Amino acid sequence: MAFTIFILRLAVCILALPVYLLDFLGLWNWICKKGFPYFLARFTVIYNEKMASKKRELFSNLQEFEGPSGKLSLLELGCGTGANFTFYPPECRVTCIDPNPNFEKFLIKSIAENRHLQFERFVVAAGEDMRQVADGSMDVVVCTLVLCSVRNQEQILQEVWRVLRPGGAFYFMEHVAAKPSTWNNFWQQVLDPVWFLLFDGCTLTRETWKALEQARFSKLKLQHLQAPLSWELVRPHIYGYAVK
Known part of the structure; x- marks a missing residue:
C-alpha cells in the first residue's frame, strides 16, 4: 500500500510540475497570498450553506462565556x-x-454586513505568535478550517490558552x-x-483531535462528523469547544 501511495504521489507531483516551478521561483507564494482570499470568499459561501446548522x-452557547463586562x-x-x-x-x-493582510478588504465587507457585532481590530500575525493580544484578555477564541494549515498546532494551542481568561473557551x-x-x-x-501547495499550506492528513486532547484545557467537548460537502477529501470533520 505504501509503495502504491508513493507511485501515485509521484505521478500527481509530475502533473503539478508547473506549480512546483513557480514555487521554486518564489512566485507561487505571492500568487497564493493575493488569490487565496478570492477563492475563500467563494468557498465560504458554499461551506456556510452546507454547514450552517x-x-x-x-x-x-457562546454567551455562556461572557466576562464580567x-x-x-x-x-x-x-x-x-x-x-x-x-x-x-x-x-x-x-x-x-490572520497572517494574510489581503483578507482585510473582505473583512471590511463582512463587518458592514454584520452590524450586530462590535469590531475591535484586525491584527496581521500568525497564530503561533499572538504577542499583540494580552494574556487572559479574551472570553472566547474561535478557529475554523485553520488548524489544517498552521505550522505548529501545539504552539497555536499554547497561544490560545495564554490569551483566554480562566474559564474562557476555544471553539x-x-x-x-x-x-x-x-x-x-x-x-x-x-x-x-x-x-498543500495548491491550497496555501492546507494539509489533508492531520489528526487534529490528538493535539486538542493533549493540550492544557480543563474540559474538551469534541465530536467527529462527516460533513455534507461535495469534496470527499475534506468531509471528515471535528468540532466542539475546550475550556481553559
Missing part, C-alpha cells in the same frame, strides 16, 4: 473573510487575526484525516503534497 449548534470578547484566529460573523451573538466584541471546526484503511484516507495521502 452545525455552526449554529457549535456557537449556540457583560459583553463577549471574542478573538477569531485565522479569520479569513469573516465567514463566522453571522453566527456570533449581538454586541460581541470581535478581534481578528473549533476543522477538517481532518479520514479513518485509516479507508479509500478516503488513501487518496488523502496520495494528494496531500500537491493539495
Whole structure:
C-alpha cells in the first residue's frame, strides 16, 4: 500500500510540475497570498450553506462565556473573510487575526454586513505568535478550517490558552484525516503534497483531535462528523469547544 501511495504521489507531483516551478521561483507564494482570499470568499459561501446548522449548534452557547463586562470578547484566529460573523451573538466584541493582510478588504465587507457585532481590530500575525493580544484578555477564541494549515498546532494551542481568561473557551471546526484503511484516507495521502501547495499550506492528513486532547484545557467537548460537502477529501470533520 505504501509503495502504491508513493507511485501515485509521484505521478500527481509530475502533473503539478508547473506549480512546483513557480514555487521554486518564489512566485507561487505571492500568487497564493493575493488569490487565496478570492477563492475563500467563494468557498465560504458554499461551506456556510452546507454547514450552517452545525455552526449554529457549535456557537449556540457562546454567551455562556461572557466576562464580567457583560459583553463577549471574542478573538477569531485565522479569520479569513469573516465567514463566522453571522453566527456570533449581538454586541460581541470581535478581534481578528490572520497572517494574510489581503483578507482585510473582505473583512471590511463582512463587518458592514454584520452590524450586530462590535469590531475591535484586525491584527496581521500568525497564530503561533499572538504577542499583540494580552494574556487572559479574551472570553472566547474561535478557529475554523485553520488548524489544517498552521505550522505548529501545539504552539497555536499554547497561544490560545495564554490569551483566554480562566474559564474562557476555544471553539473549533476543522477538517481532518479520514479513518485509516479507508479509500478516503488513501487518496488523502496520495494528494496531500500537491493539495498543500495548491491550497496555501492546507494539509489533508492531520489528526487534529490528538493535539486538542493533549493540550492544557480543563474540559474538551469534541465530536467527529462527516460533513455534507461535495469534496470527499475534506468531509471528515471535528468540532466542539475546550475550556481553559
